[in-house]
Amino acid sequence: MDHLSQTETFLTVPEIDIVRRSFLNLGVENARAGEIFYQHLFNVKPELQELFVGDISVQSEKLTNMLGMIVSQIHNMPELLPMLADLAQRHIVYGVKAEHYKYVGDALISMIRDMLGSDFNPEVEAVWAKAYNGIALTMIHSCFGKAGILKYRAASNA
Ligand code: HEM
Numbered sequence: 001m002d003h004l005s006q007t008e009t010f011l012t013v014p015e016i017d018i019v020r021r022s023f024l025n026l027g028v029e030n031a032r033a034g035e036i037f038y039q040h041l042f043n044v045k046p047e048l049q050e051l052f053v054g055d056i057s058v059q060s061e062k063l064t065n066m067l068g069m070i071v072s073q074i075h076n077m078p079e080l081l082p083m084l085a086d087l088a089q090r091h092i093v094y095g096v097k098a099e100h101y102k103y104v105g106d107a108l109i110s111m112i113r114d115m116l117g118s119d120f121n122p123e124v125e126a127v128w129a130k131a132y133n134g135i136a137l138t139m140i141h142s143c144f145g146k147a148g149i150l151k152y153r154a155a156s157n158a
Contacts, residue, residue, distance in 0.1 A: 011131055016075050018127045023071045026064070026115050034060020036114050041107035048103065051095045070135060081138065088139035098148035099155035101136040108132055 011019065026033045038056055042049050052059060066087070073080045112128055113120045140148040 010077055010134065011074060011127070013075075015127045015130065018124060019071055019074060019131050022112065022116060022119070022124050022128070023068065025119060026112065031057065031060060033111055033115050034064050037063065037107050037111040040110040041103060044106060045100075045103045048100065071131075074131065077134075077138075081142075084135060084138050085142035088143045091139070092143055098140045098144045098151040101140055101152050102155035105129070105132045105136060105156075 034057070038052075038060060070080065070084075073083075109125060109128055109132070113125070116124065136152065137149060140152050144151070
């Protein structure tokens with residue numbers, strides 16, 4: 001992954017700790033977290049709604065469960081890589097494009113802000129943004145290569 005720097009895709013131990021602690025606070029209310037996440041996503045990009053053909057509450061649970069799995073393994077990126085590559089490959093079939101990862105990232109941060117309330121702060125936001133960015137870059141790179149990374153970065157800087 002020549003154009004993905006290690007500092008961009010790997011979290012430090014204190015950062016992992018912040019992600020895990022804040023995720024525990026979200027985990028108790030999985031269904032609500034998913035609901036809030038999709039509200040934010042479809043507010044910002046209503047056209048993405050078309051890609052979701054299944055029951056959105058079932059999808060919400062799958063998303064938060066998968067996030068939980070990723071958070072639990074985030075200290076071990078080499079182990080996570082094949083799982084993220086498979087997930088990314090399935091997302092191509094769902095019609096997901098590289099730039100969509102930016103909107104999902106924004107919706108995720110907004111959901112975490114809503115769920116954590118007064119426990120949300122700039123440090124938590126920065127660490128989650130870094131964690132999501134590392135996951136998104138890894139997924140995008142595995143299926144769209146460098147061209148995908150450039151599209152994601154362009155959407156992120158827009
Ligand atoms: C870190 C990033 C992401 C994670 C962890 C994630 C997780 C998941 C999971 C666990 C599923 C269930 C099906 C499966 O496992 O294949 C799923 C389905 C799906 N995801 Fe994602 N996803 C991510 C990014 C995105 C992005 C960027 C989009 C773009 C809009 C997206 C759109 C979808 C769609 C359309 C489905 C299928 C829903 C359906 O069948 O109705 N996901 N995602």
